[in-house]
Amino acid sequence: MMIQQQFVADKQRWALLERGRPLDDSRSFRRCLGQYPTGVTVITASHDGGPVGMTVNSFASVSLDPPLILWSIRRESRNVEAFRSAEHFVVNMLAHDQVQVSQWFCTSHPQKFELVSWVAGLGGAPLIYGAVAQLECQRVSVQEAGDHLILIGEVKQYAHFDGKPLTFSNGEYAMTQGLPREHHGAPN
Numbered sequence: 001m002m003i004q005q006q007f008v009a010d011k012q013r014w015a016l017l018e019r020g021r022p023l024d025d026s027r028s029f030r031r032c033l034g035q036y037p038t039g040v041t042v043i044t045a046s047h048d049g050g051p052v053g054m055t056v057n058s059f060a061s062v063s064l065d066p067p068l069i070l071w072s073i074r075r076e077s078r079n080v081e082a083f084r085s086a087e088h089f090v091v092n093m094l095a096h097d098q099v100q101v102s103q104w105f106c107t108s109h110p111q112k113f114e115l116v117s118w119v120a121g122l123g124g125a126p127l128i129y130g131a132v133a134q135l136e137c138q139r140v141s142v143q144e145a146g147d148h149l150i151l152i153g154e155v156k157q158y159a160h161f162d163g164k165p166l167t168f169s170n171g172e173y174a175m176t177q178g179l180p181r182e183h184h185g186a187p188n
């Protein structure tokens with residue numbers, strides 16, 4: 001077993017940071033998952049006549065026809081009932097200069113919508129000014145998945161703008177930088 005592990009390590013280019021079973025050390029597991037870079041979105045809806053929204057990086061595209069996307073929300077989130085019941089939601093993909101927006105919307109700050117410019121989109125869900133893309137969605141399914149719910153939405157309307165997205169990995173915000181063309185070569 002030891003020899004096999006050493007063999008695997010020798011074949012890796014990088015020093016091993018952590019390994020193990022997720023349930024033994026959930027913080028370590030989160031650090032492992034956090035190494036995967038994502039974009040940063042603020043997902044919004046209208047609930048009880050007012051706007052709701054939260055910072056989300058679990059967003060992913062699923063299908064082109066029909067046009068489906070998904071994201072997941074922590075069951076214990078204060079926003080869970082709002083998003084479970086809202087017919088529509090908007091995915092606002094943040095731009096690299098919207099770190100503050102991400103930080104406001106990962107708190108329960110009661111006046112967070114007063115800190116951004118927005119207009120109501122489908123079903124009253126806020127379209128946030130300055131985002132690089134906006135997807136107006138109709139909720140089509142809510143799936144239970146462990147301590148999260150997975151929400152699937154059908155995109156009814158989209159817009160995207162000429163800006164650089166905000167990214168997130170290893171607990172830090174960043175922005176993308178393209179690799180030079182010579183790194184794109186296909187294997188022989």
Ligand SMILES: Cc1cc2nc3c(=O)[nH]c(=O)nc-3n(C[C@H](O)[C@H](O)[C@H](O)COP(=O)(O)O)c2cc1C
Nearest residue numbers: 054055056057058072073074077078079105106107
């Ligand atoms: C970069 C980033 C990504 C996040 N992604 C998610 C996510 O995908 N799902 C989720 O439930 N919470 C996510 N959160 C946390 C929520 O934004 C945060 O819990 C919420 O806004 C606070 O309200 P709550 O305590 O009612 O959940 C993320 C936070 C940050 C900073």
